[in-house]
Amino acid sequence: MTIDNLKQSGPDSKLPRVNWAKIEEAENFAKTVKLYRQGKIDHDNFRRFRLQHGAYGTRMTDDYAMVRIKIPAGEIYPIQLEKIAQLSETFSIGSAHISTRQNIQLHWVVLEDVSEIMRGLSEVGLTSREACGNTVRNVMCSPLAGVCHDEEFDTTPYAIATAKFLLRNPLNQNLPRKFKFNFTCCEKHGMARMVDVGLIPVTREIDGKTQRGFKIFLGGGLGNKSFVGHHLEDFTPEEDLLYTSIAVLRIFDRMGNRKNMARNRMRYLVDEMGWEKFQNLVLKERAIVRATQSVIVKLDVDNTPNDIKRPITVSDEDGKSTPEGYSRWLKTSAFKQKQDGYHSVFVNLEAGDITANQLNALAKICREFSAEGFARNGFSQEIVLRWIHESDLPRLYSNLLEAGLAKPGTLSMASPIGCSGTTSCNLALTNSHRLAKEIQRKFLELKLDEDDELRDSTIKISGCPNSCGQHEIATIGFYGGGGRVGNDMYPSYQMSLGGRSDRETMLGVICMRVPAKRIIPVILKIIEIFKKNKQSEDTLSSWINRVVKGNENSEIRSVNDFKQILAPLVVSPTKESDADFYLDYGSDTNYHTITGKGECAA
Amino acid sequence: MCCLSKENIKSVTTDADVLRSEIRDKSVRVIDVRREEDYKKTHIPTSVNMPLANLLSDDSPERVVKLVNALGIDDETSVVVYDDTFGALASRVAWTLEYLGHNDVSLLDMTFGQWNSLGLETDSKIPSIESKNHSLKLRPEIMATADYLEKAKEKDDVILLDNRERLNFLEQHIPKAVNIPYRSLGTSEKILRPKEDMKRLFENRGIEPDSEIITYCGSVGTLSGLAYYALKSVNHSNLKLYVRSFKEWKNLKKPIDKQENAHYWDLSAE
Numbered sequence: 076m077t078i079d080n081l082k083q084s085g086p087d088s089k090l091p092r093v094n095w096a097k098i099e100e101a102e103n104f105a106k107t108v109k110l111y112r113q114g115k116i117d118h119d120n121f122r123r124f125r126l127q128h129g130a131y132g133t134r135m136t137d138d139y140a141m142v143r144i145k146i147p148a149g150e151i152y153p154i155q156l157e158k159i160a161q162l163s164e165t166f167s168i169g170s171a172h173i174s175t176r177q178n179i180q181l182h183w184v185v186l187e188d189v190s191e192i193m194r195g196l197s198e199v200g201l202t203s204r205e206a207c208g209n210t211v212r213n214v215m216c217s218p219l220a221g222v223c224h225d226e227e228f229d230t231t232p233y234a235i236a237t238a239k240f241l242l243r244n245p246l247n248q249n250l251p252r253k254f255k256f257n258f259t260c261c262e263k264h265g266m267a268r269m270v271d272v273g274l275i276p277v278t279r280e281i282d283g284k285t286q287r288g289f290k291i292f293l294g295g296g297l298g299n300k301s302f303v304g305h306h307l308e309d310f311t312p313e314e315d316l317l318y319t320s321i322a323v324l325r326i327f328d329r330m331g332n333r334k335n336m337a338r339n340r341m342r343y344l345v346d347e348m349g350w351e352k353f354q355n356l357v358l359k360e361r362a363i364v365r366a367t368q369s370v371i372v373k374l375d376v377d378n379t380p381n382d383i384k385r386p387i388t389v390s391d392e393d394g395k396s397t398p399e400g401y402s403r404w405l406k407t408s409a410f411k412q413k414q415d416g417y418h419s420v421f422v423n424l425e426a427g428d429i430t431a432n433q434l435n436a437l438a439k440i441c442r443e444f445s446a447e448g449f450a451r452n453g454f455s456q457e458i459v460l461r462w463i464h465e466s467d468l469p470r471l472y473s474n475l476l477e478a479g480l481a482k483p484g485t486l487s488m489a490s491p492i493g494c495s496g497t498t499s500c501n502l503a504l505t506n507s508h509r510l511a512k513e514i515q516r517k518f519l520e521l522k523l524d525e526d527d528e529l530r531d532s533t534i535k536i537s538g539c540p541n542s543c544g545q546h547e548i549a550t551i552g553f554y555g556g557g558g559r560v561g562n563d564m565y566p567s568y569q570m571s572l573g574g575r576s577d578r579e580t581m582l583g584v585i586c587m588r589v590p591a592k593r594i595i596p597v598i599l600k601i602i603e604i605f606k607k608n609k610q611s612e613d614t615l616s617s618w619i620n621r622v623v624k625g626n627e628n629s630e631i632r633s634v635n636d637f638k639q640i641l642a643p644l645v646v647s648p649t650k651e652s653d654a655d656f657y658l659d660y661g662s663d664t665n666y667h668t669i670t671g672k673g674e675c676a677a
Numbered sequence: 678m679c680c681l682s683k684e685n686i687k688s689v690t691t692d693a694d695v696l697r698s699e700i701r702d703k704s705v706r707v708i709d710v711r712r713e714e715d716y717k718k719t720h721i722p723t724s725v726n727m728p729l730a731n732l733l734s735d736d737s738p739e740r741v742v743k744l745v746n747a748l749g750i751d752d753e754t755s756v757v758v759y760d761d762t763f764g765a766l767a768s769r770v771a772w773t774l775e776y777l778g779h780n781d782v783s784l785l786d787m788t789f790g791q792w793n794s795l796g797l798e799t800d801s802k803i804p805s806i807e808s809k810n811h812s813l814k815l816r817p818e819i820m821a822t823a824d825y826l827e828k829a830k831e832k833d834d835v836i837l838l839d840n841r842e843r844l845n846f847l848e849q850h851i852p853k854a855v856n857i858p859y860r861s862l863g864t865s866e867k868i869l870r871p872k873e874d875m876k877r878l879f880e881n882r883g884i885e886p887d888s889e890i891i892t893y894c895g896s897v898g899t900l901s902g903l904a905y906y907a908l909k910s911v912n913h914s915n916l917k918l919y920v921r922s923f924k925e926w927k928n929l930k931k932p933i934d935k936q937e938n939a940h941y942w943d944l945s946a947e
Binding site for chain 1: 842843844847856858860861865877878881882883936937938939940941942943944945946947
């Protein structure tokens, strides 16, 4: 793959290191849509084809699709941000959405326009291929890989190489179900235990030489039923990364459940077989793969260090004072890199949404400020600008502020995750997307982003029992459903407490159902109870952790105690006294649950 | 070059080089449709000003023909129109001239902003104009009224195009309309896509050259005016502009469709 034919938009624009695109796929997609509309391809076959190419169905209609653009390892370049801005204005709703798996999504695209988007993407080296469907999805990598203090080495080149090896590879075109890889930087910043294959970089000394390798976790995942991944072996040397990946994919392809859609992720296979048996199978299969693969089959890992060049500053703002809000923003948005004098800045987006104008502004800001020359999508619906020199931070803040991108609180509890919910998803029961935005607005209004005791807690919301919003690994998690008073329905959420995704990964414990319009008061009440009962060193997250594990000795000793205190807050009013209770966010008609057919398992 | 273009059928757009030579030859009347204060500051040399708002304040043919006369335009005058609003306002003015029966009108293929950024010549001089006498031979076949639209849209070979942005379309639109947002018609350099791209865009959406096409947008037929010329640029000939557009349709309480059961507005970061 070369990048020579890519357009360059400005002299200072760094060009993408990999061209993921294939223009023929756009033409083929356009042709196939026509055949489908003419009735020459049946619905099921077309749907499989569409998903393979990254176009997902849309809520209650066959006319529109969501295009999921794969961003391997989250690396996104200024020219790509600009192209996506243009495509979103041209063919979508004028905003794009950053997903929790580092993809960028364009919603409400007319099916017949999808090929035009693919064409545009190919101009900047991007693809939506295998972003949906029963394939290996976007290969993720921690947005802090390469700059994290605790990492043993930068896993980005390995994530990119894995993505390159697997994209369009026959090995993963028709798996029993989707399959996810996550590379992390360290134990703290990744999600290694919540995916099919999770990888943490480790090193060991052999004969005085440092050897690179990975701690590999298999069979984890969030969903209607969630599992924490199992640790394969003490140390997987880097030479074995590819062989292990192929072995696992082959086992899953051969033995995964192709009949029962509800149980066909690899985690169910691991669960049914038992970890030890599965583990043995992987090790045996890997030996076969190692012995039978041609020597030319290897990962193309490019460990050439990134060109780090601080952009020349054309300082036109010398002497200007730093705008208000800078220190509040800095505290909850910037991460001090292991490289002296540099920061990574987490740009706050409400539930991952960003307008075309903001994408253009961000591209410009990235060129002007990042010594790396490109940005990274994060794990929590944000965009990360890395390699920002300390002395440029105030000026960066002014620029972000001008673009409406300087909301504080990205790295705090004040940035909830909300899946797309009823804004576009067929499976959604509630408007989780808007709820996340409402919570964020309330938290910022109350300045809760500044509260250090809330810093390491998270709120994550899914609009249905599936886990696109990752609610099970949130300190306070919610998934949507309908509640009922007599004949009237109201939007409601199941609340879980104490989930986390670090070294101590655990799933949240189900607490109680909370009506949508009572969620903000309930969260605030939980914070109030925490403040009353905490010990001096506690954070909300550590305190809730004690409660769910039964190790807390205050008035709250268990999830049940929460239930009792919160019960008065969740009582349903009559429709006459509070009609709003029966409306979901963003809706002026009475709530009822409506769903279409999901395509996660198509 | 100027002679070559005159020999052919008048094309939908005129490029900068052709316009510059026509200006040198004094063989063109250039209309700037931006606001008067913008025009007064700077404009393409020799151009005259007809702000769209002024035209719209009363666009009865009798009044418009007076405006046209005052701009020194008669039946034989070659006219090129430009704006700074991706060609939409210029389109609305050009269409109005066509409707009056003028058949030598085209759009500058770029906006004034793009003209400026290419460093092409501008001027602040306001030309003195000798008034002319334009005839009035209305072309009702390029205009759709609400009544016409209501009946026509039930026919199989009539396509109704809505050129507003996607979210507005989802929220409410005329039943059976096809949404092609105005943004998809141009590029960052030109007000209209290259022909091949434009053809492919319409073909993908099933908009066939032999259908009758009616375009509409939010209120005064600007965005849909651009679509009218976009279609014309790829040789669609049976075109009508629903000039009073969705605003009138709504006021008349005609039927409206909506994409139900989805909260798409909440995906917008606006």
